[in-house]
Amino acid sequence: xxxxxxVFLLRFLPIFLICYYVVPGRMKNFILFLGSLxxxxxxNPFYIVLLLFIATTDYLQGLLxxxxxxxxxxxxxxxxxxxxxxxxxxxxxxxDLGIATINTLFGTALPKTGLPIPMGLTIFTLQSMSYVIGxxxxxxxxxxxxxxxxVYLTLFPQMLGGPIVQYGELEGRLHDRRIELHQVSRGLQxxxxxxxxxxxxxxxxxxxxxCVSVLDIGGISLxxxxxxxxxxxxxxxxxxxxxxxxxxxxxxxxxxxxxENFSHPFAAASVTEFANCWNISLMNWIRKFVHAPMTGEKxxxxxxxxxxxxxxxxxxxxxxxxxxFLLCGIWMAFFYMFEKLFWGKVQKHxxxxxxxxVTMIVVFAGLVFFAGNSLNEVWGYFLxxxxxxxxxxxxxxxxxxxxxxLPYVVLGVLLAMPYLSTMANKMRxxxxxxxxxxxxxxxxxxxxxxxxxxxxxxxxx
Amino acid sequence: MSDxxxxxxxxxxxxxxxxxxxxxxxxxxxxxxxxxxxxxDEKFFRQARYEKMVFDIRLMLGKRETGDYFIGKNGxxxxxxxxxxxxxxxxxxxxxVAGKLAKEYSASLMLIxxxxxxxxxxxxxxxxxxxxxxxxxxxxxxxxxxxxxxVRSVLxxxxxxxxxxxxxxxxxNIASYYAYLAWREKNAKQQYYFDVDHRMMVTKRFQGAYxxxxxxxxxxxxxxxxxxxxxxxxxxxxxxxxxxxxxYRPEYIIDGNxxxxxxxxxxxxxxxxxxRDRDKTLFVIGDSYANCMIPFLAPxxxxxxxxxxxxxxxxxWETLDAEICEDADVLLLQSVxxxxxxxxxLEIE
Numbered sequence: 001x002x003x004x005x006x007v008f009l010l011r012f013l014p015i016f017l018i019c020y021y022v023v024p025g026r027m028k029n030f031i032l033f034l035g036s037l038x039x040x041x042x043x044n045p046f047y048i049v050l051l052l053f054i055a056t057t058d059y060l061q062g063l064l065x066x067x068x069x070x071x072x073x074x075x076x077x078x079x080x081x082x083x084x085x086x087x088x089x090x091x092x093x094x095x096d097l098g099i100a101t102i103n104t105l106f107g108t109a110l111p112k113t114g115l116p117i118p119m120g121l122t123i124f125t126l127q128s129m130s131y132v133i134g135x136x137x138x139x140x141x142x143x144x145x146x147x148x149x150x151v152y153l154t155l156f157p158q159m160l161g162g163p164i165v166q167y168g169e170l171e172g173r174l175h176d177r178r179i180e181l182h183q184v185s186r187g188l189q190x191x192x193x194x195x196x197x198x199x200x201x202x203x204x205x206x207x208x209x210x211c212v213s214v215l216d217i218g219g220i221s222l223x224x225x226x227x228x229x230x231x232x233x234x235x236x237x238x239x240x241x242x243x244x245x246x247x248x249x250x251x252x253x254x255x256x257x258x259x260e261n262f263s264h265p266f267a268a269a270s271v272t273e274f275a276n277c278w279n280i281s282l283m284n285w286i287r288k289f290v291h292a293p294m295t296g297e298k299x300x301x302x303x304x305x306x307x308x309x310x311x312x313x314x315x316x317x318x319x320x321x322x323x324x325f326l327l328c329g330i331w332m333a334f335f336y337m338f339e340k341l342f343w344g345k346v347q348k349h350x351x352x353x354x355x356x357x358v359t360m361i362v363v364f365a366g367l368v369f370f371a372g373n374s375l376n377e378v379w380g381y382f383l384x385x386x387x388x389x390x391x392x393x394x395x396x397x398x399x400x401x402x403x404x405x406l407p408y409v410v411l412g413v414l415l416a417m418p419y420l421s422t423m424a425n426k427m428r429x430x431x432x433x434x435x436x437x438x439x440x441x442x443x444x445x446x447x448x449x450x451x452x453x454x455x456x457x458x459x460x461x
Numbered sequence: 462m463s464d465x466x467x468x469x470x471x472x473x474x475x476x477x478x479x480x481x482x483x484x485x486x487x488x489x490x491x492x493x494x495x496x497x498x499x500x501x502d503e504k505f506f507r508q509a510r511y512e513k514m515v516f517d518i519r520l521m522l523g524k525r526e527t528g529d530y531f532i533g534k535n536g537x538x539x540x541x542x543x544x545x546x547x548x549x550x551x552x553x554x555x556x557x558v559a560g561k562l563a564k565e566y567s568a569s570l571m572l573i574x575x576x577x578x579x580x581x582x583x584x585x586x587x588x589x590x591x592x593x594x595x596x597x598x599x600x601x602x603x604x605x606x607x608x609x610x611x612v613r614s615v616l617x618x619x620x621x622x623x624x625x626x627x628x629x630x631x632x633x634n635i636a637s638y639y640a641y642l643a644w645r646e647k648n649a650k651q652q653y654y655f656d657v658d659h660r661m662m663v664t665k666r667f668q669g670a671y672x673x674x675x676x677x678x679x680x681x682x683x684x685x686x687x688x689x690x691x692x693x694x695x696x697x698x699x700x701x702x703x704x705x706x707x708x709y710r711p712e713y714i715i716d717g718n719x720x721x722x723x724x725x726x727x728x729x730x731x732x733x734x735x736x737r738d739r740d741k742t743l744f745v746i747g748d749s750y751a752n753c754m755i756p757f758l759a760p761x762x763x764x765x766x767x768x769x770x771x772x773x774x775x776x777x778w779e780t781l782d783a784e785i786c787e788d789a790d791v792l793l794l795q796s797v798x799x800x801x802x803x804x805x806x807l808e809i810e
Binding site: 006009010011013014181182184185188189191192214215216219395396397398399400402403404440443444447448451452455459 | 464465467468469470471472474475476478479480482483486525526545585586587588589
């Protein structure tokens with residue numbers, strides 16, 4: 001069930017929220033659990049078993065870890081829990097990629113599993129791992145209530161695209177929580193903005209990318225290649241951040257507070273800054289549970305190098321079981337490292353705009369891996385982006401696409417910058433009565449208008 | 462407004478919008494309509510109006526494409542025939558097919574440019590359409606000049622006239638008449654009189670394939686025929702089983718694409734007994750562009766066999782070898798995109 005579908009917006013959500021608010025405090029978790037299961041079962045009911053299996057094994061391992069605390073057994077139990085989680089993740093998410101790679105490398109013909117990837121697999125397994133690791137490290141308390149743990153792991157708002165909510169971030173609100181009026185109001189506003197990002201902006205930018213992606217890669221011009229990849233990057237950003245905004249908004253309505261997942265990544269003036277602003281919850285998870293344990297406290301040298309590349313590869317693979325995603329992660333990790341070792345020193349002496357341009361070239365070139373279907377296609381696209389393709393610098397197709405889609409791409413770029421939020425913050429903090437009045441008016445009308453337009457657009461399509 | 466009231470107001474408005482839409486969805490699906498409807502039905506959300514509004518806004522912002530169509534100047538619609546859709550391989554194969562037809566079957570080649578070639582200047586700026594002129598010149602320069610009837614030049618000469626319908630990608634009756642004149646001149650055929658100035662209007666509510674594009678304000682076309690083609694005692698055999706009198710199919714005016722008033726579109730072969738005492742017969746390998754031209758060709762032949770390539774799935778060469786007798790002329794009569802589209806089905810050694 002997608003957030004931008006009629007089934008979710010007009011059937012599931014109203015019924016669920018009414019039930020959730022009507023029942024007394026302790027029953028809310030029951031409704032939340034039931035609602036989450038319905039949401040999850042909509043796509044493939046079989047995978048509920050998988051979700052409950054992960055929740056149950058990690059809950060039980062957590063109990064045992066706590067009981068064996070300060071003994072060597074705790075480490076074994078943690079290892080056991082992680083092996084189960086990773087095995088499920090690899091089998092259901094990445095087995096076919098592994099089989100395809102083996103078949104290519106060794107010329108074998110092993111059959112693929114053909115299993116569809118369970119919705120939210122990479123989210124709920126990472127969340128559950130955050131609990132057992134956190135518990136082992138003593139960073140979070142033992143969850144004694146099985147039902148509360150089930151509620152944590154099955155929470156539906158983040159299932160589609162994150163953010164990955166670590167157990168420690170929700171721990172205090174799982175059993176009992178107070179729902180503030182202000183929180184619900186902000187949550188609904190955030191939800192509307194997220195919906196508009198997905199339904200109105202991401203979809204039209206996806207249309208732009210589609211026009212480029214169907215062309216023969218060898219024949220596209222430099223202009224078309226750049227226009228296409230910028231549209232692709234922006235549509236990816238608006239899709240992911242739109243889903244994240246909707247998840248954050250819903251979490252507020254339910255009395256939780258999810259962490260932010262995007263913070264204007266396309267305004268970044270360095271790859272490091274971009275990495276800190278893009279899918280923040282995933283970066284934090286990888287940093288905390290992969291990168292930091294690998295490098296230890298005294299990081300440096302070759303270990304740092306390896307940890308960074310492993311992190312990059314994992315981040316890439318998180319987006320899907322494809323070799324091109326993996327390479328996208330490694331590409332970003334390489335430039336992250338390059339910036340840390342050399343470029344960072346040069347960057348300090350360069351004007352901000354130049355740093356921004358260089359960063360965007362690296363980022364969008366990296367996104368070519370993300371967008372490409374094969375390495376040949378990626379290479380052809382790189383050549384076109386460098387002006388070395390057969391299409392030259394700008395062909396008729398480029399000028400035509402510019403005439404067709406430029407306003408949307410420009411709008412996409414402008415809205416991806418922090419100008420609007422900066423302006424809104426200034427107005428909100430202003431002492432002028434007029435500014436405050438305008439802010440209050442816009443704060444109420446814009447989300448409502450965006451909701452109406454998005455709903456009509458979704459209904460019409 | 463206090464902060465609390467402010468929050469209450471926001472929640473009320475957003476929840477209210479969702480509930481109104483949810484209620485409308487519910488009513489559309491399960492109530493009032495009697496049967497299960499579909500959310501977004503016009504009566505509830507006026508979907509068409511919304512789509513039209515969005516389309517108009519996008520048109521204002523410079524969007525000149527809708528689905529597989531270009532929106533040209535003055536709102537004229539063009540079917541898209543993009544350069545990228547016709548590979549070098551297809552073009553070479555098509556040249557082979559045309560060459561074989563011309564050399565082995567002495568066929569006349571009439572390849573009709575579509576509207577985006579004749580009215581190129583009306584296309585959106587930089588639209589990367591397939592260059593039909595270059596393609597026809599290529600055919601001309603590779604030894605097919607003697608067989609090729611230059612329809613493009615004659616249509617270009619008359620480009621100010623209504624050569625294609627506004628609501629359909631096909632050419633009009635008058636365009637096919639000009640093409641016929643070019644064919645007659647090229648083949649030194651006898652002249653027959655067709656009164657251009659007093660054609661007969663069949664309908665003024667012609668809504669062709671583009672009528673499905675509801676976002677556009679397309680005015681209906683008028684459909685004309687030449688009087689001389691109406692009353693001739695011709696017998697048409699569709700797939701050798703259905704016998705009809707005359708070229709025209711009034712049922713298509715009421716139901717279906719009115720363009721198929723000319724001969725219809727529900728056959729693979731149409732055999733037309735013209736009722737004329739002539740020595741020769743004609744075998745036409747054609748697509749729907751041929752439909753409205755056949756009445757002009759009829760006076761020159763005793764019988765015309767029209768192989769409709771839009772529905773034909775067999776082996777063309779076997780069919781030609783079996784069907785063509787010694788007294789037969791052969792004519793390839795297709796639109797340029799139509800000819801290239803069916804090349805994949807025509808294998809040559």
